[in-house]
Every structure is written in C-alpha cells, then in structure tokens.
Amino acid sequence: MKLIENYMAKKLKAEDEATKRYMAKRDATVTFPEDVEETKNIRYGTGDRAIMDIYRPKNMEGSLPVLIDFHGGGLLLCEKEFNRYFCAEMSRLGFVVFNVEYPLAPDHKVFEILGETFKALKTIGTLAPNYGGDLARVALTGDSAGGWLALYTTAAWRNPMIAESLGLTAGSFDIGALALTSCMAYTTGLNPKYLMLRGSYFGKEYRRHPFMQYTDPRCKAVTEALPPTFLLTGNGDYLREDTLSYAKALEEQNIPHKLADYEGDPKKLVHVFNVIDPYSDWGSKGNRDMAEYLLANLD
Numbered sequence: 001m002k003l004i005e006n007y008m009a010k011k012l013k014a015e016d017e018a019t020k021r022y023m024a025k026r027d028a029t030v031t032f033p034e035d036v037e038e039t040k041n042i043r044y045g046t047g048d049r050a051i052m053d054i055y056r057p058k059n060m061e062g063s064l065p066v067l068i069d070f071h072g073g074g075l076l077l078c079e080k081e082f083n084r085y086f087c088a089e090m091s092r093l094g095f096v097v098f099n100v101e102y103p104l105a106p107d108h109k110v111f112e113i114l115g116e117t118f119k120a121l122k123t124i125g126t127l128a129p130n131y132g133g134d135l136a137r138v139a140l141t142g143d144s145a146g147g148w149l150a151l152y153t154t155a156a157w158r159n160p161m162i163a164e165s166l167g168l169t170a171g172s173f174d175i176g177a178l179a180l181t182s183c184m185a186y187t188t189g190l191n192p193k194y195l196m197l198r199g200s201y202f203g204k205e206y207r208r209h210p211f212m213q214y215t216d217p218r219c220k221a222v223t224e225a226l227p228p229t230f231l232l233t234g235n236g237d238y239l240r241e242d243t244l245s246y247a248k249a250l251e252e253q254n255i256p257h258k259l260a261d262y263e264g265d266p267k268k269l270v271h272v273f274n275v276i277d278p279y280s281d282w283g284s285k286g287n288r289d290m291a292e293y294l295l296a297n298l299d
Contacts, residue, residue, distance in 0.1 A: 019078060023081060030085060032088065033088050035058050035092065036055055036058065037056050037057070037058045038055055039053060039054040040053050042127065044116075045116060045119045045120075047103055048103075049103050050101075050103075050119070051080070052098050052101060053080055054096070055088050055091035055096070055097040055099065056097070056132055057092060063129075063133065064096050064133065065096070065134055065137035065294070065295065065298045066097075066124065066134065066135065066137065066138045067090055067096070067138075067294070068098045068100060068124060068139070068140050068150075069087055069098065069100065069146070070117065070142035070146035070153075071099070071101070071146045071275075072144030072146045072182075072272055073104070073144070073145055074184070074197070075105045075110065075149075075200075075201060076106070076200065077104065079101055082275070083099055083143070083275055086275040086278045089279075089284075090290075090291060093288065094291060095294075096134075098124050100117065100120045102116050102120070102149070105201050106199070109201065111202075111211060114153060114156060115166065115167070117153040118153065118157070118163075118168050121153065121171055125171045136173070137299070139177040139294045139297075139298060140154050140178050143181035143183075143272040143275045144183070144239065144271065147180040147181055148183060148184045148187060151180060151226075154175050154225070154226060154227070155214070155221070155222045155226060158170070158225040159221055159225035161221060162221060162222070162225065164210075165209075165210040165214065166211050175227055176228075177297040178226060178227055178228070178230070179294055180246075181232045181274060182239045182240075183242060183243055184242065185217050185245070185246045186242055186245075186246075188215045218249040218253075223255050224253075224255070226250075227256075228257065229257040230257070230258050230260065230289075230290050230293040230294065231246065231247050231258070232262075234264065234273055234286075235262070235266050235269050236265070236266030236268065236271075237270060239271060243261070247259040262285070262286065264282060268280065273286065274286035274290070
C-alpha cells in the first residue's frame with residue numbers, strides 16, 4: 001500500500017507541475033476577452049478553496065441563464081483558474097458563469113467535497129440575481145473529475161434520498177440542464193485507475209457510508225434525477241470510453257441527453273480539449289454545441 005501511495009504522490013506532483021507550466025504559458029500568450037466582466041474570489045465558505053469567480057458579458061441586457069462550472073484534476077489537483085478562459089467563452093455564449101473551486105482529496109473525501117458544492121450552489125442562489133443571473137434557468141457543467149462533481153451535485157440536488165445520504169438539503173432553485181465534458185463518470189467498479197484512488201476519494205471505511213449505494217452513476221436514483229444532459233468527448237480523449245458508456249446507459253434508460261463525440265485529429269481532440277483551448281476550432285465548436293443544447297433546454 002505504501003508503494004502505491006508513494007507512486008501516486010510522485011505522479012500527482014508531476015501532473016501538478018505540468019498543469020502550472022501550461023497555465024503560465026497560456027496566460028503569457030492569451031488575452032482575456034475585453035467584453036467579459038470577471039469578478040474574482042467570491043467566498044462561499046470558510047475553507048481555503050471555498051472561493052469562486054463570476055463571469056458575465058459587459059454589455060448584457062436583462063437577465064441571463066446561470067451556468068455553474070467545476071474544474072477537473074482527478075479530485076486531487078488543479079484550480080478554478082485552469083477553467084478561466086472556458087468560463088469567459090461560455091459567458092460570451094449567453095450565461096452568467098460561476099467558476100467554483102473546491103477542496104481536494106485525499107485531505108477531503110468526496111462526501112465533504114459534495115457538501116462544499118452544495119454550499120457553493122446555495123451561495124450562488126443568493127448572489128446570482130445581483131449579477132443578472134436568472135435562477136429559473138440554471139445549468140451545471142464540469143470537466144473530467146469536475147464532471148463527476150457536476151453529475152453528483154445535480155443528482156443529489158434533485159433527489160432528496162441522495163442528498164439525505166450525504167446529510168444535505170437542496171436549495172430553492174432547480175437545475176434544468178447538465179453538461180459533462182470528458183466525465184470521470186465511474187469512480188467505483190474494477191477499473192484499475194480508480195481502484196488505486198478509491199481510498200483517496202472515499203476513505204478506508206467508505207463501504208459503510210450510505211452514499212455508496214449511489215456511486216454507480218447508472219443506478220436509477222441518479223439517472224432519473226438528471227435533467228437533459230449534454231456529454232462531450234473526442235477521439236483523443238483518454239476517458240472517451242467512460243463518456244460513450246454513460247451515454248449508452250442514459251439511452252437505455254430513456255434519459256434525455258445528447259452525445260457530442262467528435263472525430264478528427266486525436267492530438268486536437270484530447271481530454272477536455274474545449275477547456276484547455278476554447279479558442280481552437282474544435283474547442284470553439286464543442287462549446288458552441290454545449291451552449292446551444294443548454295440554452296434550448298433551459299428555455
């Protein structure tokens with residue numbers, strides 16, 4: 001077990017350093033859009049990472065739908081700034097966007113992290129009208145591990161049984177649509193990459209937790225709680241099969257959804273390509289398709 005922990009620690013450090021190098025290079029070459037207003041580091045709780053940024057068009061007229069975004073990073077690393085340009089682009093496509101940071105595993109297990117996402121949503125329920133957000137039209141999105149958080153935050157928010165298993169209660173607004181990019185849908189089961197991380201995510205005594213009965217995202221308690229759902233991947237995405245499998249499960253259960261599975265140069269359609277580079281041809285297309293689906297299902 002110690003060997004596995006040491007291996008994961010080294011891998012995590014290497015990935016964190018690579019992410020920071022990417023962000024530094026990106027920020028040195030990309031200009032933030034002038035037509036988007038950015039409000040930084042709004043608190044929704046007391047933890048170090050209980051902060052979020054807000055994006056809205058500078059020349060917006062009237063209210064816009066609310067889009068709440070959770071960044072990826074395997075639940076182990078990354079920060080909201082990684083998704084900064086993606087959130088700005090989604091704002092330009094017609095949303096008031098809340099870019100939420102959250103505590104990370106292994107110091108915080110998923111049960112606590114979901115409690116924090118609920119706090120964020122309740123704070124957004126108070127703040128959104130002040131920024132022109134329409135709480136009658138709310139969507140969630142997330143990429144990779146953020147997709148898992150968006151999926152389970154939505155399911156728990158809309159199914160009181162799942163919320164109760166976490167000791168949570170939802171707020172007053174509904175979540176009317178969901179978008180999952182390269183979603184890390186399956187954290188249980190026999191997949192080796194998740195077996196090694198299960199202790200980091202759920203802790204040693206996770207089997208006893210009442211939430212565990214819902215951790216297969218194909219279970220009806222989860223799927224029947226989902227609003228219309230957009231699933232995005234591409235043929236260079238190392239979690240593509242997770243997205244294809246989950247889309248098939250939703251189809252078999254007659255859950256409203258749309259699968260956007262793009263075929264092209266695998267080097268351009270990598271994992272979370274639309275978040276990494278929302279200005280590329282494929283990234284721009286993916287985000288336009290996502291926005292179109294969400295807006296159509298929020299009206």
